[in-house]
Amino acid sequence: MFAKALGIRLFLSELKVMFTRRRTWAMLAAIALIPILLAVAVALSSARLAPGEGPPFLVEVTQNGLFTGFTAMMLAMPLFLPLTVSVVAGDTIAGEAGLGTLRYLLISPVGRVRLLVMKYLASLVFILAGTFTLMIVGAAIGAILFPVGPVTLLSGFTISIFEAFGRMALVALYTTVSLSGMAAVGLFISTLTTVPVGAMTATLVTSGVSNILGSIPQLEWMHAWLFTYYWPYFADLLRAPIEWGSMLNNIVLQLGWIAVFGALAYGRFTTKDILS
C-alpha cells in the first residue's frame, strides 16, 4: 500500500525498462571506456608531461592511479556525460510517445504527473550510474596500471586511500547534481515532441549553448545562472579542507533549473493531447 502510494513500483518498472535497453548499457560502457583509454594512453606513452601540460591531474595519474577517475571526469564533463544525459532525458516522454506506449501508460491509468516525476527520477538514477561507473572504473584501471597510495591533494595535503574513495564518491555525487538541471531541461523538451532523437539533440544543444554563453566575457552577468556554470568546480572537493561553497551554490542553482523546467514540463504534459 505504501509502495503504491509512493509510486515505487512504477519507479522500479522505469528502471527495469531503462536497464533492459542495450542502449543504456552501451552508454555506460562508453563512459567506462573514458578512464580506461586515458590510463592506457598514459601508461603507454613514454614521454613525460611537463607540469601544467595537458589536462589537470594528468601528471598525477602516473604517480598515483587513484587520480585516473578525477582526470577522466575532467575529460568527460564538458561533452560526453552531457551527451548521455541528453539521450536519457530527451527520451523520457518523447521515447514513449514515439513507441506509442505513452497512450497505453496513460490509459492504464498511470497519472500524468506521476509518470513525469518517475521519468525524471529514473533519469537521475542513470546519471548516478554514469558518474559512479566513471569513478569506479577509473580507480580500478588506475590501480591496475599505476602505483596506488595516499593521495596528495591540490592544496598539498595528503589523504588516505580510504578517504580518497570518499572524495571519489563526492565527485560522482557533485557531477550528478551538476547534470540534474540539464536533465530537467531535457524532460521538458521531451514533452514537446514525439520524435526522441529531436528531443535528445535539442537537449544537447542547450548544454552547448550554455557552455558558449559561459565563455563570453561580455555576458558575465548571466554566467552564474547558467546550468553549466559549476560543472568544472568539482575540483573544489579535492581540497583540504573541502570547499563546500561551490557544492552548495551548485545545488541551489540546479534546484532552480529543476523547478522552472519541471513546472514547464508539468504545464505542457498535463494539458497535452496525446495523438501518437
Add this chain to the structure above:
Amino acid sequence: MAQQLAIETRGLTKRFGDQKAVNSISLEVPSGSVFGFLGPNGSGKTTTIRMLLGLAEATEGEIKLLGTEIPKDLEKALPRVGALVEGPAFYPFMSGRNNLLRIDAADRFSDASTRIQRVEAALDRVGLHNAGNKKVHAYSLGMKQRLGLANALLKPRDILVLDEPTNGLDPQGTREVRNLIRSLSAEGITIFLSSHLLSEIEMLCSHVAVMSAGKIIAQGLIEDLRNEEPTRLILKTDDIDAAVETLKANGIGKAKILGDQITCEVDPALDVASLNAKLVSKKVSVKEIRLQRSSLEEKYVKLTGEGFEVVR
C-alpha cells in the same frame, strides 16, 4: 426506465486546425451491447476514442464513460476500461510478458500481489502463452495485436474499447479474435468496436454507428438500420402479365419488369412459399422466386459513398 448507457457523448467535437476531425457526434452505447463504430479510414473513429479515454481533449461537447464524466473523473472510469487504440504499441526490446508486467505496474490502481497471475491469464486468453518470453520485436503484427488485447484484459473490465482489433491478422487470427470478442460479450462486458470493415461489424455487433467525415450518419440497432433498405421480391417467369396480376391480388404492387424478371418491394416478412403456391395455381410458370434481403452493405455504401479515395 431508460436503458443504461456505457458511453454517451453529446455534441462531441474535435478540431485540428480548421478541420473538424470529429463533428458534433452524439453516441449512445447501451450497456452490454456489442457496439460497432463503423467508418472508412479518416472518418474520425480513432480521434473519438482518444477523447473517450482522456488522451485528447474535446474541442466541444460532453462525454460520459461508464456513468462518469470525462475528463473530470477520468481516473474513476479508466480502471474499468480495457482499450486498444490505433494499434498495439510495446517496447520492442522487452518480452511480451515483461511488457504486460510493465504496463500493469504503471497502473496506479492495480494489485501487485495478483500481477503475475493476471498477466499469465491474459497471455493464455489470447494464445500467447508460449510466445510470452519472446522479445516483441520478434513478434508478427498479429502477435502484437493479440498482446494488445491481452493488455486490455489485464483486469476485469466493464467495457472494452477496441480500435480495429483485427487489423493485420490473418483469417485464422481474425476468427479467433472474433470468437474472443463474442465470449467477452457473453460475460456481460460492453464492447465498443471500431472498424472500417462492414462485414466484421455485421458479424459481431448488435448496434452500430456509422461515421463519415467526422459525423455520425446513422446509429441504432443493426436490424433497424438494415430494414431501412427495402426487401425485394425477385420473380422470373415467362408469364409476366399473369404474374403481375397475381401479385397485385396479393397486395404486391409497383412491379418493375426487365425481360423475364419482375422485381418489387415487399414486406420483409412475406411468405414466399405460399405466394409461390398461389402463382402456380394461377398457371404462372415460375422459373425462380426469391427474396432479396437488403444488405447493410448497400446502406453503408449509400451512406458513405463508394469511392476508394479518402474523403479528406
